[in-house]
Amino acid sequence: MRPEGRAEQRPDNRPHLRMAPSASSASPSASAGGGRWRALLASRAWRWVGGLLMGAVALFIVWLLVRQGMRVDWPAVWRALKELPPATLALGAALAWASHLAYGCFDLFGRHVVRHDVSAARTMAITLIAYPFTLNLGSLIGGVSVRYRLYSRQGLEVGQIAQVVVLSIVTNWVGYFLLACAVFWHWTPQLPEGWQIGAQQLRWLGVALAAVSVLYVLLCARRGGRPFTLRGRTLPLPTWRVALLQLALSSLNWSLMGGAVWALAQGRVPYPAALAMVLLGAVAGLVSRIPAGLGVLEAVGTAVLSAYLPVSQALAVVLAFRALYYLAPLALAALALLATELLWRRRAPPPATQQRSGQPATSP
Template sequence: MTPALERAWRWTRRLAPWVLAALVLGLVAQQARAVDWPAVGQALRQMPPWRLAAAAGLAVLSYAVYAGFDLVGRHLTRHRLSVPRTLGTAAISYAFNLNFGALVGGLAMRLRLYTRWGVQAPTVAKVIALSMTTNWLGYLWVSGAVLLASPPRLPGDWAPGDAVLRAIGALMVALALAYVALCAASRQRTLRWRTHALALPDGRQAVVQALMGGVSWGLMGAIVWVLFAGQADYPTVLGALLMAAVAGVITHVPAGLGVLEAVFVATLSGQVNATEVLAAVLAYRAAYYLLPLALALPAYALSEVAARRRSPQH
């Protein structure tokens, strides 16, 4: 690559996330101005309690699966923290991650909790890397399957067409399969890129990672689908959620505030009234973001107290 092309590529990498973020945030602002917020509140109040309870139950199950990602890291790094404490640490960190961002929850909170229980920082970094790999491995094959089987109906101005979406889906599934194949075939149990190193599981463990990651995303989609009460089919709801997840990562907005709602409204506008869409998504926020955070805050405080009592200095 020539120096001119290298410079152009560097500038493209720097500018592309900001351009995408501006597009997504512009969509958020456009949707917010057109919303009848009193009607959204009315739709929320009319939502049956059993539906909210079902969403909360699925959220608990989804958190349990996500917390299980850290058991993969526990197995591969062989750290000695107990299974219940590993699961608790992962669940608390995930609630903080969703509400306050990856740096706070996914990294800082996990590092704080694990090291308080005596796990060394380099080991914690490996656990975090394996958890992230499990999550995005599941995202790759689930998103790819959705794009292949049922491409979402995007607004006409920025819809690339079913053929393009299916091609992207095939690429995503291929990347997920390539990871599993790499883990199965590699004799070196470490994947290195520049100064970074990732512990590789064997083929069977990689399949477990893919299944766990896929189930996690599938349950998240099921929560929103239950709240829509049959107004939209499951693949469409799941596809909207998967797109919203990437949009949230691109914009770096804590909890994807406004981004999640805008993507759902844009994706489902032809099937469901915007008022009903926003009511369902806000109920999803309550079940998957706010309720777990309300539980994670006292759980974190209790964990700190227990760790202090365990410390020899106390």
């Protein structure tokens, strides 16, 4: 019987960290409770409840869009969109895609720390496919479901996939926290109507966020690359040098997003305002739980940018950013996922062959 958190040794002499099981996993009462939950989730009543909840969310989104849309001069927005020069759109698209490429490296930190066998190129490809789904459909679909499907076909276990996803999430937010501190301390954005927070409060909020990033680096330095265990769950940590790389790459990713907005505004908006729009829009969309921050990003972006641009032009910039950063990558990611599915089904051995060999099929 292995002690919790112990690293097993693979045939290739590479350590493999197992997720430590919780003490309740083997108890009969926990098993009975899990069985009841599975039965509830599989019941017809739960499906009806889930459908009604999703319908309520959809109706809320429609109401929000209609409410926001009635306040907008759409002919002026359309004119502002058509007036965006092709060179401006090209620069905005280049910065947006550069941000996606930077995010595509996030799972490489998980590959380095977890030490799984998926190549760096395939790890980046999986991240680039999953990220647009995360942006547009939420972290549960993009960050978990798509990654799980693609990684599991490469032979990774559930625990390894979870560790990679958690490290990617940590990478994303540690850089966000540092940039938020820098932006909010030196420059106060124009906030949307109804946001009850002052300039000084925003500055100290940025300091508190930056402290989280600093504490993360200190934790990595203290652990020296050893895994961190909390409530029976083991999370591998990088060394402090790798943690600093996480901070740098995450900050680059968010900075490129702000650069895309600044480029689409044709430089008529200060870069801190463009970056603040991205930072505030991201956290507002996260808190609202609306997929892709639909309507929320537009409201926040218009409020921040309208301090420098007419409302119609500010909204045109935000809509162009959504098209270039959210929708266009989603279309390509959907095609890539479909191609991956077709390729896997074509090359997977037939079920009879798998049963004789006793081995599951893996993606090429």
